[in-house]
Amino acid sequence: MTLSVTRRTRLSTTWLILLVPIVLLLIAAPWWAGRADLRLMGEIALYMSLAILWNLLAGYAGLVSVGQQAYVGFGGYLFFALTMLAGLHPYAALPLVVLAGFVISAPVAVLIFRLRGAYFAIGTWVVAEVFRLSFAQISSLGGGSGTSLAPDIVRSLADGRDAREAVAWWLALGAAALVLGTVVWLLRSRQGVALTAIRDNELAARSLGIDIWRTKFTVYVVVSGLTALIGALIFLQKLRISPDAAFSANDWTAFVIFIVVIGGIGTLEGPILGTLIFFALRETLADLGTLYLIALGIVAIVIMLFAPRGLWGFLRDRWGLELFPLSRRVSGLAKKEA
Amino acid sequence: MDWLNALVQGVLLGGLYALFAAGLSLIFGVMRLVNIAHGDLIVLSAYIALSFGVALGLNPLVALLLVVPTMALIGYALQRLILNRTMGEDILPPLLVTFGLSVILQNALLMGYSADPQNLQAGAIETASVTLGPLAVGLMPVMVFATAVAVIAALQWMFYRTALGRAFRATSDRQDVAQLMGLNRAHVFGLAMALSLAVTALAGVFLGIRTAFDPAAGGARLIFGFEAVIIGGLGNLWGTLAGGVILGVAQTVGAKIDPGYQILAGHVVFLIILALRPRGLFPRIDG
Amino acid sequence: MPDALLTLQALNAHYGDFQALYGVDLRVDPGEVVAVIGANGAGKTTMLRSIAGLLKNAPGAIRWKGQAIGALRADQVAGRGIALVPEGRLLFPSLSVEENLVIGGQLGRKGPWSLQRVYDLFPILKERRHQQSTSLSGGQQQMVAIGRALMANPELVLMDEISLGLAPVIIRQIYEALPGIVGEGLTAVIVEQDIAKALSVSQRVYCLQEGRVSLEGQSQTVPREDITRAYFGV
Ligand SMILES: Nc1ncnc2c1ncn2[C@@H]1O[C@H](COP(=O)(O)OP(=O)(O)OP(=O)(O)O)[C@@H](O)[C@H]1O
Numbered sequence: 001m002t003l004s005v006t007r008r009t010r011l012s013t014t015w016l017i018l019l020v021p022i023v024l025l026l027i028a029a030p031w032w033a034g035r036a037d038l039r040l041m042g043e044i045a046l047y048m049s050l051a052i053l054w055n056l057l058a059g060y061a062g063l064v065s066v067g068q069q070a071y072v073g074f075g076g077y078l079f080f081a082l083t084m085l086a087g088l089h090p091y092a093a094l095p096l097v098v099l100a101g102f103v104i105s106a107p108v109a110v111l112i113f114r115l116r117g118a119y120f121a122i123g124t125w126v127v128a129e130v131f132r133l134s135f136a137q138i139s140s141l142g143g144g145s146g147t148s149l150a151p152d153i154v155r156s157l158a159d160g161r162d163a164r165e166a167v168a169w170w171l172a173l174g175a176a177a178l179v180l181g182t183v184v185w186l187l188r189s190r191q192g193v194a195l196t197a198i199r200d201n202e203l204a205a206r207s208l209g210i211d212i213w214r215t216k217f218t219v220y221v222v223v224s225g226l227t228a229l230i231g232a233l234i235f236l237q238k239l240r241i242s243p244d245a246a247f248s249a250n251d252w253t254a255f256v257i258f259i260v261v262i263g264g265i266g267t268l269e270g271p272i273l274g275t276l277i278f279f280a281l282r283e284t285l286a287d288l289g290t291l292y293l294i295a296l297g298i299v300a301i302v303i304m305l306f307a308p309r310g311l312w313g314f315l316r317d318r319w320g321l322e323l324f325p326l327s328r329r330v331s332g333l334a335k336k337e338a
Numbered sequence: 339m340d341w342l343n344a345l346v347q348g349v350l351l352g353g354l355y356a357l358f359a360a361g362l363s364l365i366f367g368v369m370r371l372v373n374i375a376h377g378d379l380i381v382l383s384a385y386i387a388l389s390f391g392v393a394l395g396l397n398p399l400v401a402l403l404l405v406v407p408t409m410a411l412i413g414y415a416l417q418r419l420i421l422n423r424t425m426g427e428d429i430l431p432p433l434l435v436t437f438g439l440s441v442i443l444q445n446a447l448l449m450g451y452s453a454d455p456q457n458l459q460a461g462a463i464e465t466a467s468v469t470l471g472p473l474a475v476g477l478m479p480v481m482v483f484a485t486a487v488a489v490i491a492a493l494q495w496m497f498y499r500t501a502l503g504r505a506f507r508a509t510s511d512r513q514d515v516a517q518l519m520g521l522n523r524a525h526v527f528g529l530a531m532a533l534s535l536a537v538t539a540l541a542g543v544f545l546g547i548r549t550a551f552d553p554a555a556g557g558a559r560l561i562f563g564f565e566a567v568i569i570g571g572l573g574n575l576w577g578t579l580a581g582g583v584i585l586g587v588a589q590t591v592g593a594k595i596d597p598g599y600q601i602l603a604g605h606v607v608f609l610i611i612l613a614l615r616p617r618g619l620f621p622r623i624d625g
Numbered sequence: 626m627p628d629a630l631l632t633l634q635a636l637n638a639h640y641g642d643f644q645a646l647y648g649v650d651l652r653v654d655p656g657e658v659v660a661v662i663g664a665n666g667a668g669k670t671t672m673l674r675s676i677a678g679l680l681k682n683a684p685g686a687i688r689w690k691g692q693a694i695g696a697l698r699a700d701q702v703a704g705r706g707i708a709l710v711p712e713g714r715l716l717f718p719s720l721s722v723e724e725n726l727v728i729g730g731q732l733g734r735k736g737p738w739s740l741q742r743v744y745d746l747f748p749i750l751k752e753r754r755h756q757q758s759t760s761l762s763g764g765q766q767q768m769v770a771i772g773r774a775l776m777a778n779p780e781l782v783l784m785d786e787i788s789l790g791l792a793p794v795i796i797r798q799i800y801e802a803l804p805g806i807v808g809e810g811l812t813a814v815i816v817e818q819d820i821a822k823a824l825s826v827s828q829r830v831y832c833l834q835e836g837r838v839s840l841e842g843q844s845q846t847v848p849r850e851d852i853t854r855a856y857f858g859v
């Protein structure tokens with residue numbers, strides 16, 4: 001009997017082949033999509049990125065944060081500061097935002113990792129509040145009422161409104177690709193193996209010599225840096241920033257958590273599916289406003305109670321679907337040993 | 339004198355924060371549950387008192403006689419119907435479910451009462467003051483502080499001197515063995531949440547008399563309560579009172595320096611204590 | 626034949642995919658001491674935990690005075706008058722010695738056992754009653770665990786390896802007390818590694834082997850070879 005280990009499934013291979021034309025089509029979007037659609041697609045790409053990042057944090061590393069708005073707002077504000085106050089070109093500012101996200105999140109991690117389990121969650125919220133209150137003190141960025149991105153900085157991106165919209169879209173698409181690529185790469189690396197081991201059994205992982213603290217630290221810092229990048233792009237699209245919008249718990253955490261829970265926490269496909277459902281619902285139910293949030297909350301609770309792996313987990317258990325070649329499959333064995 | 343005044347105001351404010359914290363501390367102690375919706379439930383209590391006030395013409399302090407049992411009932415039902423289904427090894431389900439509850443509550447209040455700030459009118463008692471040495475301090479804050487001390491003393495007594503407290507501690511130690519003693523885990527948890535929300539009702543009504551509140555006011559209250567718990571040390575009720583006082587003083591002294599620093603100063607003191615004494619100032623000796 | 630107090634009928638037990646008990650039949654009559662022996666991992670603890678309601682069962686697999694109790698929760702089973710002295714004692718660390726005993730009796734069933742009776746049986750516990758339960762020696766903790774079960778005034782007590790890790794003197798002391806305990810209308814199922822001890826204090830014996838009953842007999846008359854075979858499966 002020959003055994004072979006592979007991560008690929010038939011579906012995931014088909015999917016990867018399909019991916020190429022899909023990506024090309026998306027890159028060409030400025031030529032076939034209207035301005036409003038392009039904006040919506042940009043928003044979808046950015047939300048999807050936030051969802052994928054939060055899912056890595058909570059679903060894989062067990063770091064349930066309700067304060068990721070800290071890094072969304074931080075990235076947005078830093079981008080405004082670097083371009084308007086330091087006079088950097090937006091393209092130069094973006095990588096610096098990621099770097100700054102790494103640098104600021106490291107000491108934060110050292111501090112809040114002292115809070116165990118569920119208290120960690122509230123600790124992340126305190127950090128987000130500290131960020132919000134601190135940025136509200138900076139008068140050169142408009143203090144509590146915020147500021148707009150200077151027109152010449154917007155103009156430096158590209159000539160003409162259509163060209164700028166296209167650039168904003170490509171940036172959002174590129175960021176989403178970067179996020180997805182980083183997460184897939186991280187999960188397939190040694191860190192990914194460690195993460196899976198920790199998630200399955202923390203005690204056993206420790207006895208295997210896996211440094212749990214370091215693994216979680218790495219994930220937290222990487223996620224935070226990339227979240228800051230997404231924050232910068234969100235406010236580049238909005239052109240205006242204020243402490244309440246930048247550090248909004250509803251926009252950057254509640255929606256993101258609901259997206260991931262509904263799509264399927266702890267699965268890579270879940271956040272993607274969740275984002276698509278979220279926007280499909282939002283576009284049809286948008287005028288329900290408050291009721292929409294209540295409905296989302298109820299759906300999320302029901303899913304958590306009765307199908308904790310979300311929609312994707314449900315589909316996967318039913319049909320063994322998997323789009324991304326992540327889990328290792330052994331073929332050639334007649335049946336799994338008990 | 340101004341500084342002394344800020345200090346005293348801060349101590350008294352700490353009483354309110356200890357009330358925010360006590361319910362949180364209680365359910366964590368009994369069932370290791372962290373309730374993200376705790377702050378929103380505090381705000382819900384204030385709105386319930388408001389509605390009783392409007393419907394029955396009750397002073398909010400009298401309305402407490404109705405709000406406390408109402409919240410206790412809500413707590414029991416919430417635990418038995420929803421939260422008990424999430425209790426287990428994994429911390430994710432209870433966290434996310436209470437997070438969902440928090441969003442639902444906030445938005446339901448928004449629909450029911452609009453975003454306009456509200457206030458509970460307690461009448462003449464709000465403006466009454468007492469002289470403490472060289473200072474004149476409001477009667478209400480003194481009453482709130484005294485209530486906090488009384489509540490914590492009562493909880494302490496309940497925990498260590500009554501059959502209910504014994505059941506709480508036994509269930510907290512070993513859930514399955516506690517079942518063998520004839521304790522129904524689901525019921526014990528329900529009672530713990532009922533008690534937690536009864537305290538929350540007090541906190542909510544006092545909050546509503548002290549300041550204006552709106553549907554989004556819960557988040558900050560959860561955070562203040564949480565900070566008081568961590569500063570004081572997990573599992574120590576008197577420590578929680580001390581934590582509340584430290585947080586209150588940090589805020590009033592911060593506000594004295596610059597009004598914009600009030601809340602920030604509290605968070606910074608919390609983070610400093612977390613950095614220097616991660617288990618809080620007065621951690622429980624065992625565990 | 627008198628009406629049985631407790632009967633197990635085709636009892637199965639599972640931990641996830643793993644099946645620990647296969648169709649176990651067992652009968653306990655009022656007033657007797659039944660010993661259950663078996664090698665490590667045979668399923669003895671699993672059987673007692675099933676009876677106590679800590680594991681999910683088919684309703685009819687466990688009958689108490691003729692009533693199906695297999696689907697009841699542990700606290701409901703306790704209310705019917707069945708108490709378990711769990712393997713490894715499992716006292717409540719944040720309760721004092723006396724509180725551990727008192728909580729055992731918190732259902733308030735009537736009967737001969739009271740705090741005073743338990744202290745008469747184990748005088749050392751009275752001296753230590755305000756101490757934290759985890760600060761006692763292993764043997765003293767075992768006394769608390771037994772006392773805690775007796776405080777419930779149960780009709781049936783299930784004792785899981787109460788002599789594990791104890792000095793022989795203390796084991797002897799505990800087993801000398803057993804006839805007195807059983808005398809007053811109490812029935813007992815004891816799980817014991819020490820076969821000789823188990824046979825000497827019981828009227829009937831069951832042997833479990835890999836989740837199945839491999840022998841059932843009168844403790845005084847069952848041949849030693851039969852036990853060896855049932856125990857080791859050779
Ligand atoms: N919580 C559990 N999860 C999975 N398997 C278990 C669990 N508890 C027991 N088992 C398995 O069930 C079988 C029976 O275990 P049990 O504890 O009932 O044995 P026992 O006869 O009491 O053994 P011992 O004499 O060592 O106490 C064993 O194979 C054991 O590995």
Ligand SMILES: [Mg+2]
Nearest residue numbers: 669670671712
């Ligand atoms: Mg055993």
